[in-house]
Amino acid sequence: MIIAERRPIPEILANIENYEKVLVLGCRGCVAVCSAGGDREVAIMAEAIRLARSLQGKPIEVLEATFIRQCDPEYLEPLKGFKDEVEAVVSLACGVGVNLIADLYPDVRVYPGVDTTFYGANLALGEWVEKCRGCGDCIIDKTGGLCPIARCAKNLLNGPCGGSQEGRCEVRKDMPCIWHEIVERLKARGELERLMEIWEPKDWRPAGGDGLRVRIREDLRLNGGK
């Protein structure tokens, strides 16, 4: 899932400084699951904004809403009901939601309420770790399912580097050296010779090196995509 994190409140306050009525808009997708932009976080953000503004002596009216998703135009429809009522929207969705609102509703001033950080897994309550970088060309079939692009600080394809010590990464000592794990895993499976092949330099185009990434499925499109 996409992991996001609440932005510092002073920055949000600065963005909406001149407004007197705003909407804090959550999303029940990924950001709700990672406790950054669901109903509860919307309520907290709204209350925090109210408190801060009343302390500044400039009370503000804050509406609260949470959509099922902000990354689908049809789920954004209800925004039409709010857009004339409020001066600005603070979206707690990931960057996709904020962009889509900006695309579809050019007259709505929308501000991000979270920083979109990475694709990660929820390992324990309150703990998320990156597992994939969306590089567009999956290679983990060759590495025992462990991704060196996302999880090696140097994106090595022929690792591990000389800084691997006690199975830990030298860049993030609290994290395992993923190449160490790959070697150990393939060794246990008797497939170590797979690592003896020299891995070709990666084609970074699918990772975004080729400009904006677009995916079109003709078998699903109706009306030429309209």
Add this chain to the structure above:
Amino acid sequence: MEGKSHLESLLEAGKFVVTAEIGPPRNADPEVIKKKAKILKGYVDAVNITDCQTAVVRVSSMASAVLIMSEGLEPVMQMTCRDRNRIGIQADLLGASTLGIKNLLCLTGDHPKFGNHPEAKPVFDLDSVQLLRLVKGLNEGRFENGEEIKGKRPYFFLGAAENPFAEPFDFRPYRLAKKVNAGARFIQTQIIYNVEKFRKFMEKCKELGLLERVYILAGITPPKSLAMAKYMKYHVPGLEVPDEVIKRLEDAKDKKEEGIQIAVDIIQQVREIPGVCGVHIMAIEWEEAVPEIVKRAGLYPRDGVPEFTPPFVVEKVVEKVVEKPVEVIVEKIVEKPVEVIVEKVIEKEVPLEGEMADEKIFTLIEILSDLKASLKNIKAGMESLEEGIARLEEEFLKKKEARPVIKEVVRKPEEKPKPEVKPEVKIEEKPEVKVEVKVEEIKPKEELKIEEKPVVEEKPIIEEKPEVKAVPEEKPEEKLEVKPEIKPEVKIEAKPEAIKIGGLKGIYRPLSERAKNIPQDLYLEKATGEIKEVVIGKGDKVIKVGGVSGLNFHFFEGEMRNGVKFALEILDVKPEDWPESLAKYYSDVFHDPALWAKKCVEEYGAEAVCLYLVGTDPNFLNLPPDHAKKITEAVAKAVDVPLIIWGSGNAEKDVEVLREVADIVGERGAVIGPIVEANHRTLAAVAMGYNLPVIASSPIDVNLAKQLNILLENMGLSLDKILMDPSIGALGYGLEYTYSVMERIRLAALFAQDTKLQVPFICSIGKEVWKTKEAGLPTDDLMGEAESRGILMEALTGVTLALAGGDLLIMRHPKAVELCKELFKGLSLS
């Protein structure tokens, strides 16, 4: 193959080769590189040039390689994947080849996190194995994309690095094989101290049939100091330093000498291992050691000299250039090519036709010649300065000779086994004062040998007259006046006043006079940054530290608004390991930190007091936060000078303790710490809550210190609330390393506008000095008088660190503080 490198030819001929390493400077001075090259010339077959090692910006490897060639040395250019993608890499490699560089070491590179631009985007488009393969392709005439190189191909003798000690250990030989398959022809290994482990690695390489396919050069580094060896052991990942090496250094009197010998021994051991074709000596910032190592290892003289045509050499600059107005030079340059400013262009000329002859080359040459000329001037100036310094030293020395110190010393009977039985040593100050011989009661019948011994002090600290006094061999009890340590509750009647500090008696000549023959702009280098001022305490006893706008005591360049400040250190519990020569000053108040603090202020004039909560250390007494709270409260009530509250150093426990303590000293504006990376979040919040300054403590490293400051600043703590504790080492225990790190931090802060380092230093000196063995050894012939030795060690450490930039010194011995102050007064005359 056309144009094999010297290194390649030697290896192919089966010679045992020696390579070394040069780290280019962090400025645009070509002389630094050339100077290092000159040291190595004749002693090594080729020299590696690092490519921004540890991700710190430096002169590029390629430019340095060219400079090295101009000195007649063959370079091994290093290329990492950190900073360039495959386009940049190939472009640079073509360029390097056109400049005549033939050896190339392919590395993945250190992550930017470890460098001075951790914010940079790491590239890592390729890794080292892919880079090797790419260069092999270039050698064979094709680019990475498979396209053919039309025209002249580059040629590189390809090398790679491997760390035989990194984990997973048994995979390392396979990874080496991968590098060989990718095109590596020689390997330079990580630093080897653990020869046995390296031998195993080599055996595995042999099994894999690698030894016939690749030349392996063993990595050697002479440890420059004990601190460096320990640093490598504990802080450098993938580097194994056996305890034996540490022990050798610990036992050695001359650490540098021992470091060189260790390197020589390792060379001799690895030479015996089949498959080792040479050594790669990495004397980090210690190039001078290389010739000595090579000689002692029996590897001197080297075979042959490299043959190559340097791309261009600029020599013999016409000195008049500098004196001429700039416009004229430019005109001339435009009119005529190189010859105008360069008298002789050695060997082949730069092909200047076509686009090469553009202004950039001229500018470069112009800069080079300007630099050379001004360097000569600087050299003349330096000589003048040195002369002045020598004169000053002479004055000191004279004084030293004029004031011999003869002391009366009671020797500890040799047969006494128990260390706690310490005969008290009293040094005579004035003839009128009676000698006090204090011996513990425990063994009163021991025979005491009394000796008289003249001791010549290094520094003029002890003012006394030679006096000989015999101590009768009767029962010492009858003479007992003071019993320190055993019964601390007994009030000491006679104050220990054995040591008196004399003043500096030299005649001061102002700098303007000493340097009158040198143009001011040659030695004057004003700082562009300024150290922040941190305010400690509240009210009229407040002290300010920092606010420095030049190097410490460089009064001709900048200000030291607040001078160097001192704090006396007290403990929350009765100290267990303080030597008697220190303890006697405080033993009457050991039982009560409040009284202790009071004594520091009232008797010894402390302008600040540092309370070290050592008792809360979980590895010591593990006293609860309540204890700390109680003690702090009492101390805070007892004295009104600013306080420094120093936790046990255990990251977790300090959070609990300092949180409690902050509540008490919150209104006093006391300093709390040490904050380390592990607890910076909570403690920064605590400090901000009470608006207190903090001690940011990091393990002796420029970047770690900076990183912690950044972390704290990110938490919202402003920089003028931070005192940096660089983790210091005492005299003989890494002082020189501390000095160098502190100096580098201070230079970065003042001259490189590194704002995150513009923070004053706090140095906890007493702790480090008084725990050393030497500070605690009793008086004897070899080590001299115990108390003056301790005082000198503490004062020397203090003075040295103050010179390196120390702003607030925490010390223990009142006399050591006095001595430092005296010296600083002398230094402050200008």
Add this chain to the structure above:
Amino acid sequence: MSKNGLKLAILCCNYTNLSDREDFLEIPVNLEIKRFPCSGKIEITDMLRALREGAKGVMVAGCLPGTCHNGRGSERAEKRVLGAQKIIEEIGLESERIKMFFVDRLDGGDFIEKAKAFYKDILNLELKEREKK
């Protein structure tokens, strides 16, 4: 005792102690006591709202760890207090204005003592603030 115009909020679990407004009369403030089914039900928004509605400090009280009616409700409350503290710090308030207290379920004296201590802390903060102005 006369009230000094300061307003404090106590958010607590219904089962945490039965001390009521009368028991806190010693504390000379305008006290608002809000009871929840469990301290684990006290949300960050409740704490922020109390501040917005004029309280100068919010005391969150839950059962001693191990004695919570619902297992770990009071531990949750403690974590939420951390979350709320972070938010008010960002807004520019002192984090001490919201504080977690574990109180004995039976001993009313304990609860009252803790409330008093909290009141003193808040009073100090207020005095400091006035000094600044």
